[in-house]
Every structure is written in structure tokens, then in C-alpha cells.
Amino acid sequence: MNLLGKTEFTMKPLSKPIKAVVIFVALVVVLFYGFVLGYPPMLRWYVGDKVSDLGYPNQDTLSNAEFERVAMELEHRAVSWQIENALASESNDSYRAERARLLGSLPSIREEADYPHIHYFREAGIRTYEGAQTCLQCHETMQVMHPDGTTETVNTLNDVMNTVHYRLFSAEPDGFTTVGYDGRMVNADRPIPVGKIDRACGIPGSFTWTGWAALVEAHPEHGDPVMHSEGCGQCHIGGGYGPASEEMMPIVFRNGFQRDGIDCLICHSQTYDMNQRFVIDDGVGTRWNQDRSMQAAMTVGKPTQDGCLHCHQHNMGGDSYPFNDASHHPGYEAARLLHESAKRGTPYSPEADVHAAAGMTCLDCHTSVGHKIARGQMGVDLVSNDLPHVEVSCERCHTSAPHVANPDVRAILNGHTARIGCETCHITELWEDNIVMVDWTDPVWDPEEGLYHPRAVHRTGDMSEAVEYLWYNGTGSFLANALGTNPTGDGSYNPLMENLAVYDRVPGLEMGGIEGGNFLSPLSPEMLERRRQMVADNIAPAQERGTSRIYPFKLFNARMYEDMNNQGPFGAMILPFDYPTYYETGDAFESMKQAVSHTIIRRMYQLPFKLYMMDEFMAYFGVDGWTMEYPLDDDNIEDIQPNWMRQMGTLMLNHGIQRQGRTCAECHVPEDGILDFRRLGYSEERAVELENLPEMQMLMDAGVEMTRRAPDRHSPWLDAEH
Secondary structure (H helix, E strand, C coil), X not given: CCCCCCCCCCCCCCCHHHHHHHHHHHHHHHHHHHHHHHHHHHHHHHHCCCCCCCCCCCCCECCHHHHHHHHHHHHHHHHHHHHHHHCCCCCCHXXXXXXXXXXXXXXXXXXXXXXXXXXXXXXXXXXXCCCHHHHHCCCCEEEEECCCCCEEEEEHHHHHHCCHHHHCCECCCCCCCEECCCXXXXXXXXXXXXXXXXXXXXXXXXCCCCCCCEEEEECCCCCCCEEEXXXXXXXXXXXXXXXXXXXXXXXXXXXXXXXXXXXXXXXXXXXXXXXXXXXXXXXXXXXXXXXXXHHHHCCECCCCHHHHHHHHHHHHXXXXXXXXXXXXXXXXXXXXXXXXXXXXXCCCCCCXXXXXXXXXXXXXXXXXXXXXXXXXXXXXXXXXXXXXXXXXXXHHHHCCCCCCCCCCCHHHHHHHHHCECHHHHHCCCCCCCEEEEEEEEEEEEECCCCEEEEEEEEECCCHHHHEEEEEECCEEECCCCEECCCCCCCCCCCCCCCCCCECCCCCCCCCCCCHHHECXXXXXXXXXXXXXXXXXXXXXXXXXXXXXXXXXXXXEEEEEEEEEEEEECCEEEECCCCHHHHHHHCCHHHHHHHHHCCHHHHHHCCHHHHHHHHHHHHHHCCCCCCCCCCCCCCCCHHHEEEEECCCCEEEECCCCCCCCCCCHHHCCCCCCCCCCCCCXXXXXXXXXXXXXXXXXXXXXXXXXXXXXXXXXXXXXXXXXXX
């Protein structure tokens, strides 16, 4: 109490222990927020990523009147499609016109053809589509049903960004059926982001980091220069200046730039315009444009077959396939470069696959859990798997005894399913532009297009040249080799030393540096023996797992530049190409140097990356440790060499299914059969028995077709008028 009668309060000094605690807490808070705010820009600087506000030239704002006009046009178009489908079998023009008039007046037809988001947008006053933030106004969360029937409410944005379609990799330890040449299952011990770093992907010739979005200037022999778009980003839903590098780091901070770039509509819009997919340069960098129009947004729904094939048809039939719709819409500006070579050669279209002809869509088999889509357990070349426990197989619908038509022989035919995959008999042809071997180090000039292209050493639809039938148990090697074993063979089956190590099917085929088609010929005797031992010790146990059956695999190999400082008996670290330099100049070596100078490639040759992932990554290659000898340094550039992979890669064939399978005489014949029983590991005695089956006469008596078909030389799809 002071003289004025007021009470005074004084604060006692904090004791030293309490003061220390306060200082410590304050320091932790400052460090935490400093890290949260400072880590993202530091990471972007470290790996060379760019971010900026994203704008899209076709992102429009509609007035109410324009909105209603577009809505009316969309409804009319949808009704017309419904009516066309209903009248597909009507040939009489008079009846056709009258039926069309009557069907168009039916409320049920108009309601079924409606796009529900037109109503939602109308009521909500949405007249501009602004990407994911527009979708998230209503879809911030979503209900997901798991395979066991349980449901879960998840954050929609996180659900999208945790998929392989966005991240391009999976770090889940149980999401892999891939074994490294060191004998370990990939990511079984310490998950690392396998996927973003190429293993042996010679088709695109580049890493996603160095080849995401590029503008390439063509100089045709006749005509003015033309700009083209090229890069991995054309088929991925992330819309920034490169893949989401921060997703692969041990600590992930997501930002609004990532969200704003996600292309929801490429999968969900029924009227997505692929002509809007072209590369733009906004001054910050190059990136892929998207269809951000209100028209596309007004037709969103569940993904259809067309939504999947916007991207996946490019990998199957190639851009030369006449029913590849995306290739007919290459871009209003800087049109995308079209690639004739098909990666798998088995398109999914009514003209090529019985399931597509029956009206089945991709999601009928590749079921989804939220935005994660089942790949199935039987993929060799696709390492990552969002839903490893969700089955995608023929047996899921057809059972393991699918042959029921002819009671006299169905037991014999169904008996094949224990040893033969369905695809072996029911995929009978490939698209003619299927690529088997490509040499990126020796580009060729196309005067008509005005660009250099990688040399297609061998491109064919002949299955006898493009396909190898292999035992497969669902496990693949780190470089996409099908693993399995002949359960009744003589123990000689060894595809990594024989079947996949030699390609001698085309006499006189020129494959620079490879003697007699033997990809092991460049290996030293010591390296060859090391390979043999690693196969015996590490790969053979993986081949014995589970049940093996014979499946068809598309063969593929590529010649690219390799960093020989990081090599093993199965190959070396593949180096990427810079697309503009490659296509415009044809200087493959300079193109490689440009790509390898990218910031993130430099970081891969430094200690943090070595400890975080590169040692682990190269161990799966069968390489002991990651040597941080940057290949462009003066002392190391001589160690860059052009090489073919030391074995063919195998891409499993699952599409292009025909109802009529192969005839018995196409396999069970003494000479030139589809199946080479000796290469499949059967003893000589058993091979002779399989080539001269006594059951053949019984099958003929039962009316089963025995005639051998002529060898496939080109696809009969070409015989149709397109």
C-alpha cells in the first residue's frame, strides 16, 4: 500500500531455471516457424524448382447469359449422343428421323443426358473455373470405400497428391513387387522415392526433371519454322514448372502453387479439349497449359475411358494409331510432337480389344479407392503401386476355368490356365509401329518435319520379333525383367543370362557395338562372372516365389549415354537428354551435357543425395555404393559412354485381347511354334512331347480348329477404312 492508498504489484524476477525454460521454448518456436517459412524456398533453390502464380490463357469468365448458352449447347450435344447410340442399328432414314424426334422429347432422355454440375454451378454463381480451388469449395473432403467395404472420410486434396499419378512414385514399403539385383525387395528396408529417377526408361530418353516441358523449334525443308511442345508433363496432372520435387524429400511442405497447378479436368471432364495441352513460357519458365474453360468444368463427372486414354493411349498404340483421339488434337499452339513408336503396341479401343468393344471402361477393371487407381499385382515395368492389394486380373471376372463353350475340350483348355496366362493365347497381334529398339545416341534428320529424332533401330508389329514368352510369378527385376521359373523344367531356365540377354531374331540387324545381338558381349569376364553369381544368389530365389505361368512380354532396349563411374553387371547410371538441343541440333552428346547440368542432377552427385537415396537406389542396380564423380567434370567426362542396356526390358502385355484365341497348332508344332519350349526351360524330351501331342487328334475330332495362322506381319486394323 502506497501513500495514496493504492496497492502496488511488483513482479519478482524469474528464477534461473524458469528463465531457461522460457528462453528454450521461445527458441524452439522461433526455430520451428523459421524452418516452416524458410525450408520451402531453400529446398526450391537447392533442387532448382520454380514456383509462381499460374495463369492459363483459356481460363474464361462467363456472364449469366453466356453460361446459359453453353449449358444449352452441352445439353443438346449430350442428348444427340444418347439418340445416336439408341439409333445405331436403325437403317431406314424416315424411321430414324421420326424416332430421333420422339426420343429428343422424352424427359428421361434429357435428364439422363444432363450434366449435374451445370445446376450446381448455376446455383452457386460459379462462372469461372479456377482449378482445384473451385472443386474444393464443395469437395474439401470425400468418402472413400476400401476393398474390405469400410469407408473413410479423407481430405480430397491430400488424397489426390498422395497418388502415383501426381507424385510419380510411391515410398510405401508394401507397394512394390520389384526386386533389386542385390536380392532385396525394393523399399522393403528403407523406403525411398523410387519412380522419379529413371531406371531404364529409354522411350522418353529423359528424366521428368530435365524433360518436363520444352518448346522445340522445327525447321521444315519447305515452310516456315514451327514451334512444338514436348515433355513428360503432357501426361501428368501436376501443372507446375516441373515434377513435384518436394514430394520426394524426407520432409514435405505443400503449397498453394502445387494445388493451383493440378489438372482435375483432364480426368474428370467429359469435354476436355486436348488441344489446350501445349507448352507455354510465362517468363518464369516453361509449363503445360490446361483446359481451364467453364465448358470443360461444367461437364465434370467420374472418369471415363476417354479420360484415361488422353494419356495412356499414347503409351499403348502410339500417336500413329488411327483411333488415338488425343493425337488428333495436338494443340492450338506449339502442337505437341507426335511419336509414332508405340511403347506396348496393344491399344485399348473397340477395334483392338474385345473388352472395349463390349463397352467396358478402364475403371471396370482398374478399380479405384478415392483417387488411387489399382495397377494390379502383375506389372513389371511400373515400379510404384498405389493399391498393391487390389486385384486386377482376368480371373476376377472369368474365373480360373473360363472355357465353357465346347464340352468335349473345355477340360483340356481349362487345364492350360495352370501354366499359361490368358494373354498368351488371346493377344495375337501388335500395332505395326511397336518399337523394339531405339538408339538415342545416333539421331536421324526428318526433313519434312524439320527435326532430329532418335533412331528407331527396330520397329515391328511382328510378334515373333517383338514378343518373348516368359515364366512370370508377379515379381519383376529393377530394370523391368519378368521373373519366374519353369516348375517342371530341367533347371536351365535363366532369362537374365540367356533369353533377355540376346536379340538375334532379325539377321543382319545393325546394333552398334553389340556383337551378334548379345548384350553381354561388352562385359569383361570378371563383370560377366559377377553377373552370373548375382543371378544365382539374388535373382534365382525371387524366381522361385509363388506360382509361375507363361505370359507374353513386349521386348524393349535403348542405347543411351551412361555414367560408367556408377556401373554394375546389369548396367550403369543412365543420363538424360535436353529435348530442345536434341531435336533441333541432333547433337546427342551436347544434349546430354545440357540435361546433366540441371541443378537437381548436380545435387544427385553430392553427399546429401548420396546418403538419402542414391546409395540405396544404386544398390538395387547391383552397384556397390554411389560414386559422387560428377560426369561433366574434366576428369570424368571420358567415362560417359553410349551403351545398350545389358538385357532387354520386358513390358507386360494385357490389352488388345481378342475373343478368338490362338489355335493349338500355333504352339504345339515341331518347328516354328509360338512357344519355344526349350527356351522356356523344358528338357529336350519334354519339348519333343509338347511339340507332338497325341491329344491333337482328339481335339480335331471334337471340331477344334487346328490350322496354323499365318505369322503376323502387320496389324489387320490397317485393313479397315479410317
